[in-house]
Amino acid sequence: xxxxxxxxxxxxxxxxxxxxxxxxxxGAAVETESGEIFSGANVENRxxxxxxxxxxxxxxxxxxxxxxxFGGVAIATASSPPAPPCGICRETMTEFCEPxxxxxxxxxxxxxxxxxxxxxxxxxxxxAAGETSSA
Numbered sequence: 001x002x003x004x005x006x007x008x009x010x011x012x013x014x015x016x017x018x019x020x021x022x023x024x025x026x027g028a029a030v031e032t033e034s035g036e037i038f039s040g041a042n043v044e045n046r047x048x049x050x051x052x053x054x055x056x057x058x059x060x061x062x063x064x065x066x067x068x069x070f071g072g073v074a075i076a077t078a079s080s081p082p083a084p085p086c087g088i089c090r091e092t093m094t095e096f097c098e099p100x101x102x103x104x105x106x107x108x109x110x111x112x113x114x115x116x117x118x119x120x121x122x123x124x125x126x127x128a129a130g131e132t133s134s135a
Contacts, residue, residue, distance in 0.1 A: 001031075005029075006029045007074050009027075010075060010076040013028070013039040013041045018041070021046065022044060024078075026041065026075065027076040028040050028054040028085075031071045032069065032071070033069035034067070036062075038065065040057025042057070056088070059093070070096055072102045072103070073097075073101070073103045077107055078108060080109060081107075082106050084120055085103075085120070091121075091125060098118075101117045
């Protein structure tokens with residue numbers, strides 16, 4: 001996988017983060033199975049539950065454009081080492097991605113950590129066999 005376009009997109013969109021409360025700007029870029037890249041930044045709100053994480057923002061943009069299969073995700077933070085996604089974002093990714101999906105964590109200083117969704121989130125929520133959603 002060529003990570004450079006995803007890294008560039010994640011780092012660039014991080015500059016558009018709205019993070020006045022945490023001061024923790026995050027950018028994420030997801031590559032679809034067809035090679036398109038969608039990006040998103042975190043958008044905080046004074047009512048913390050309304051905050052939208054960068055990863056969910058990127059996935060929402062891709063899914064809204066009709067995509068359901070993904071090849072990789074790059075996540076950019078300023079922290080050292082680069083920070084992994086939160087639990088809600090990990091759950092969101094498991095809705096559309098296999099455990100083997102690669103995730104590249106990075107920061108503007110050039111640090112990188114390559115992992116997989118399965119390594120970051122080994123036991124996602126799943127319906128039991130035969131069970132259906134009540135929604």
